Amino acid sequence: MPIVATARLRGRVAPADLGPGTLRGSVVSGSTATLFATVARDVVESFSGPSLCYTFAVKLHDEWIPRTELLGPFELDESIDTVAVLFSFGLSGRRWSIEASSWVWSRTPVEIWATAGPAGGLRTWLRAFGYVLTCDQQEGPEPVLKVSCGDPSILYAREQLCAEVPTGAGLSRGAICADLLADLGIDSDIPAGAIYAKSLVTDSARLWDFLAAFGEPEDWHWRFIDDATVQAYTATLRVAPEPSDDIWSLADVVSIQSAPPSESPARYVLRSTELVDGAGGVKIEITRIEVKGLFAPVVAPNKQNSDGSITSLGVSTGIEVFRTISVQEVEKHTLGTTVVYTVTRDFGWYNPRAAKLRSLGLPAGPVEDGYYYAVAWLDPDGTYRAGPQQTWVQTGEIRVTPTYDGDGTEISTHTETYRWRGIPMATRAALSDHPSVLNAAVGDDDLSWQTFNLALVSAGIHRIEEFGLAQVDDVTHEFGAAGAEVRQIEETSTWYAARSGVTINWLNYSGQGMAEMVAPFRLTRRVTTDNLLTADALLAGTIETQTGFGAPHRLGTLGVYDWGDGASSNQATETFQALHSQITTYNVVDEQTYEKLVDGRRELLNGRPPRPRFRASTWTQTVQAPLEVLLEDPAAAAWWGGETLVIDQPYVQNRTEGEAVARRRRKRAVRIQHTVVRPVCQVRPGQTVLLLDPRSGIAHRCLVVTLKETWTLAPRPQILATYTLEQPL
């Protein structure tokens, strides 16, 4: 909760009264508020007084260790820089030998209860808890052991995190940390913190390292407040008007040692990434690849005339010159990082194909059983062309349109392919004794095609290619509950005439029966791949079913209908039907080998079996841009020169956080450090102490960063704490 006002309650508690004192106050103006505070005298008095009693007791594996077996010293180390609290104590007795007891070297629960206070006013509290780390046993008639322990964080010190948080999940830093801890069965007491908008991949980071780095922008430090609860707290210096947590004068401390700031960087460069707002509309990126070289467009040297004669034109392909041979343009439309549309256009030198023969119906022509010669240019290789030479034209275009669902997973792709293509066309009706179809054209591939640009037909030229839609491919993905692809459907549409018996509908020049005179644009092939998934969504196999135009054939001419290309069938016309199905299974043999069974055929392969396609994460579509924050420290530059410190902090998500982190790092680096030895008191790392030493002029608030307590009971009780205090400049 933010502090909106501070108040100081003062009062005096009668010394004879050992009960808690109570202070009350109320805010008079503004909305009504009452302040209420309880002062527990024993907490204060157990650490102040000219003569105090101390002791500690140890509970190991839920068993109190008898005082006769317990040796000092009890030592304890705490710091704001680590979650780990380390402590140790001594034991003596044969039953604690490492041979006799595993409690002293295995992860055994341990509690240290401290007792302190003036005679007659003792207070007992749980000073440290956790688990045994190991022990150090010394030889002797009775073993003497120093048992080292740590707080519960040691149980999780080797945990590696495996978690992802997508961009824009709306989770705060606190919620993310709480989730990660809850996965490990740890309760948490963590403030909400800022919403973490970037994506997060923990990438096998160790738990405490990750939390320390992830919480740094919030200035979070970590500690266990009980056996199963982790708390994030801020360790910042309290400034006026807030009171400090304690005031230490020379009457409270044994010694103060001070060290000046040591060499500190003059320039902090903090590197991270920030999320870039991708809502700036569609971005279009065009990439153009030009291929240049020595090239001459091909010129047709000969021409076929309408009477079938070949005339040499007396021209030939010219001298090659350095020029553009082809151009490819890729136009990519993106929204954030999502590609919404891609067009690839190809340009080059091309001369469309032309027909060598043409059918004009009756009267029947002079060629073969009624064809006429078409006019065409002939390339040096004999190919029939519609023009005298190659010209600069568009040669291809592929348009890809993906479709995404709400999570950003690509669920389908629609691909249109444009190129110079022909459309099959029959030259005669079935049973016609002459080419009966008007303006069908026969190419040099001995197939008949539709004629384009009918304006040229009067000149006898039949262009059988046109730049246009040649093929459409639709690929659809279906995903299962586990996120893996369960089915892929691949559909191909093209210009296709179903085949039929030669006596039924139409005939191509090649003699093949056609169900339609001109091939329509239609769905010609569908391949459905069903993935067989294991329980953990890995690929166990596939069933691939292919559907297309086909009909059951009969050998040779035994079928009722002859199809004109050596095949026959009892079916008159091809229909769209299932043609083929193939089952593939994958069996893992060992780590490096798997077995692939295709329709029962066995094949041993190296590596791992293929994996299914998986649903995408939404955050893969967001853009992160590098972020660099610079903090100059002119004072450090003047004192020690200009050293630069580069901090990689990937969890900083904007400039404000970056500057705060750099400032805090600088504050910790440029400070006077006091090492104070004093009797144990209630101050803990993270608190603020006003340190007073008139001898050296110290009268500053300092942040307590480390604490080391030593409780020695014999030969003389000596209970001292060594605090490290940082006084920022």
Place this chain on the structure above:
Amino acid sequence: MSFALLTSGVPAPPTLDGLHLNGIAADSLEVIERELVGTIALAAGGTREQRLAPDPGQPVIRRWYQVTLDYRHLADLAPAVEARFAFPGPHLLALWKHVCLGWLGDASRAEFALPWRLAPHLLTPAGGAPPERFAPVIRLEFDGDPLTLVERDTSDYNAGSPAVGEVWVERGGQRLKLESPPAAGARLIAHVVPLFRCVVAAEDVARQYRDPVREPRKIVLLEAA
């Protein structure tokens, strides 16, 4: 003071493991009291005292005793003394001297613990000294009158409860109880004659024979845990 320290002037020699060391002359009877206290000097010049916290019901200050009995000649007692030291401790030693203990009341505890069993409960002093002179004297506050002493066997002690102004001491045990808990901070003071459980000190090694007649023996005993 409303009572004399009752053992002063009473000639009762020490008793070791039931043997009255009677009729032999000790050069000295030295008692060293050890208390675990630490002091630390603060930077301002003052000192803080650091003690071991007592367990609940235990006296505020627990001192540990080291006794040196330096005999020039054990005489007839030599065989009996050596026989006792032929075995390891703990040896039971009564010096027949009062030791003073203090407790602080906390308004809830009426029963307190003694660190030792009491010598008069288990032994009869030598030389015909009157046993009642060695009985505990227990009172509240420095100048309070001694409470009426009632010594009970364990079963009676457990079953009953003291009347107002009484203090019950467990005979042969280490407990005493009052009728009601002393107020918080009230001082309970007891003078008792303890029966120490001791072990032989590590320093008890040398023996110096000055002549063939005398049997010198320096006995150094430490209170055992």
